[in-house]
Amino acid sequence: MPETVETPLLRDRAFVLFLLARTVAVVGSAITTVALPLLVFQVTSSPLVTSLVTAMQVAPYLLFGLIAGAMADRLPRRRLMLGCQAVSAAALLSVPVASWIGQLTAPHAVVVAAVVATSFVWFDASSFGALPALVGRSRVVPANSMIWTVTTLAGLGGPVVGGALVATVGAAPALSFDAASYVVAGALLALIGRSFDAPDARTRSPETLRTGIREGLQFVRRQPVVRSLTLLGFGNSVTGGAVSALLVVFAVRDLGLSEQGSGIGVLVAVVAAGAFLAAVALRRLTDRVPIGWITIATLSTNPVALLLTAYAPSLPLAITPLLLWSFTSTLTILNGITARQLVTPLELQARVNTTARMLAWGGTPLGALAAGLLAEFTSARHAYAVMSSAVLISAILAWRSPLRARSFGVPAPALQSP
Template structure:
C-alpha cells in the first residue's frame, strides 16, 4: 500500500471504493480456490475441472462489447451495485443446494457462468469509475493500491479457503462469498462522488440499439488505431492462453504433479502463492514504470513468464512448486496491470469502459482456449506435459512483441497524457 500517495488515503470516496474491492475480491478468492476443488471432488476429471476456467471467461466474449458501450452511457455505480447483489444470490445457491443434497456439476457450471456474466458488467463500469474518482494522474497509484491490498487479502484467503474446505466441506465455504458481495454493494452505494465524468449528450439522442452499436464501433476504432494499446492487447492474448491453462489446472497440478490428496488443505497454498506473486508485481510496477518504457516492461514480463512456466512444469516437490507458481504469477500480473494502466491513461473518459472491456476481452480471450487445451492435454498425457506444451502461447507473444512497436515504445505508464489515436 505504500505505493499510493498519501492523498488517496485522505479521500473518503477512494477509501470506500478500495474497501469494497478488497472485501469482494477476498470472498471471490476463496471461491476461486474452492470451486475447482469441488468440481474435482465430484468428477476426478482434469478436463472437467479445467472446463470451469473456460466457462468463467466465455461471458467476456458474449457481453464484453455491449457491457463496455453501455457502461460509458449509464450510471456506473448502479451497474456495480446491481451486479454485486445478483452475484450474492447466485453464489448463495451453491451451499443451499448442497445442504439439500441437490448440488450438481451442471449447477456449478451455470452459477460460474452467470456470476462471471455479472462480473463483466461490473468490471466494465469499474474500469471507467476509477479514473473518474481519482483522476488520471492517480490511476497507476490507485490501481497499485487496489492490487496490493487485494493480493494481501489473497495471501490469507486461499489458505483459509483450502483449510475450511477440508474442515467443513467445499460447498459450505462458498457462503462467505455471498456475504462479501452484499458488503461490497453497500460500500459502493455509500460513495458520494459520481462514477462518471460529466459529458454533453446530443439534443436528440439516437435509439438505444443504434447508439450502442455506434459506441462499440467507436471503441473498436480507438483500440485499433492506438498502436501501443493495440499491440499490448494482442500480446495479452498469448499471455492469457498460457495463464488460462495454469489457472484451470492448478488443483490438478497439486494432486497429480505435486502429490497432494484432493482434500488436502495445502492446495490453497498454491493460490496463496499466486497472491504473493500478484502483490509483488503491484508493488514493482510503479518504480519500474518510472525507469523503463512501457513496452520493455511488458516484453520482460512475457519472457520471464515463459521461462518460469517451464520450471513450474518440472517442479520436483510441493514447496518448489509453490515458490515457482508465485514467481509465475508475478510475471503474469506484471503484464496484466501494465496493460491496464496504459489503457486507462491514454483513453478518454467517455471511451474508458468500452475500450478497456474490449481490450480485456481480446487480451484475456486466450484464457478459455488455454484452459480447454490444457485440460485436454492433461487428460490425454499428464499435467506436466500439458503445462510445457501450452507455453507456446506466451512464446508467440514474446516473438510478436519483439518485432512490434512495443519493443521501442517510449512512453511510461506514469506519464499523465492522453495519446491521440494513431494509424
C-alpha cells in the same frame, strides 16, 4: 467532481470506500478460487470438466464484453455495479443450498461460475470507468497501484482461508462466505457519495449501442499502445488459462497434495503472492522503464518460469518458479491496463478497456480447455509444458515489434502527469 491531485488518496473517503469494497470482494473471490474447482474435481475427478470452471469464468467476456463496455459508458455505473454484486451473491448462495438439500451437481457449479463471470463483465466495465471518474486522471497510476497492492495482499490470505474452510465445512458451504462478501462490498459502494460517471455523462448527445461499440473497437484498433499490448496479451491469457484451469489437478495428481483443500490453498496463495509483488513493482517500474520494455521482459520470462514449475518434483520446489510465473503474468496484465487508462478519454474508458480485455483475455477459455484435454490423456505437467508455447510466441512477436523502442507509448516519466 474528483478531489484535487494534492489530496492524499487515503484521505479521500470515496476512494477509501472503493478500495475497501474491492478488497472485501477479492477475499471472497479468493475463497471461491479454491472451493469451486475443487468441488467440481471432487464430484467428477475429471481434469477436462474441472477446466470448464476456468473457461466459464472468462467466456462471458468474449460474449458480452463489447456490449457491457458500451452500456457502462451510457448507464449509471453505480447502479450497474450494485446489480452485478446482487446477482453474483444469489448465484453463489445457490451452491450450498443445493448441497444442503442433496441436489448439487457439477453442471450446477459450472453454471454458477458462468453467471458470476457474466455479472463480473458488467461490473468490470463499470469499474474501469468509475476509478478515473472518482480520483481524476492524474491519480490513476497511484490509485491503481494501491488497489492492486491492497487487494492482492488480501488475496494472499483468501486462498489459505478458503483451503481451511473447505477442510472444515466443505467446498460447497465455503462458497456462502463469498456470497456474503458481495453483499458487504455492494454496501460499501452504495456509501460513496461521488459520481461514478464522467463529468459530461449527462450532457453528451445520445448514441446508439452499436455506435458506442464501434467507437470502442476503433480506438483499440487505431491507438498503437492499446493495440500492441492487447494483441500480445492474447498469448499470455492462453497460458494463464491453462495454469488456472489445472492448478487443482496439478496440485493433487502431480504434487501429491490432499484433495481436502489446505495444501491447495497454499498453492493458490503463492499465485496471489506473485500478483501482489507485481502490483508493488508496477509504480516503480513505470516510473523508470518504458512500457514496451516491461512487457517484453515479462513475456520472455514467463514461459521459462512455467516450465520450471511444471517439472518441479514437489511443492517446495514448485513455489519459487510458480511465484515468478504469477509475477510476470500479472505484471503483463497490469502494465496493459494502466497504459490503456492513461491514453483513453474518460468517456471511452469502459468500452475501450472491456474491448481490449475481451480481446486479450480471449485466449483464457481456449487455454483452459486445451490444457484440460491434454491433461485427460497425459498429465498436468505435460499440459503446462505444451501451453507455455503460447506466451513464448507472444514474447517472440514482442521482440520483433515496436515495443523495443524506448519511445513506444507513454514515456515512463510522463506516467505521472494527467
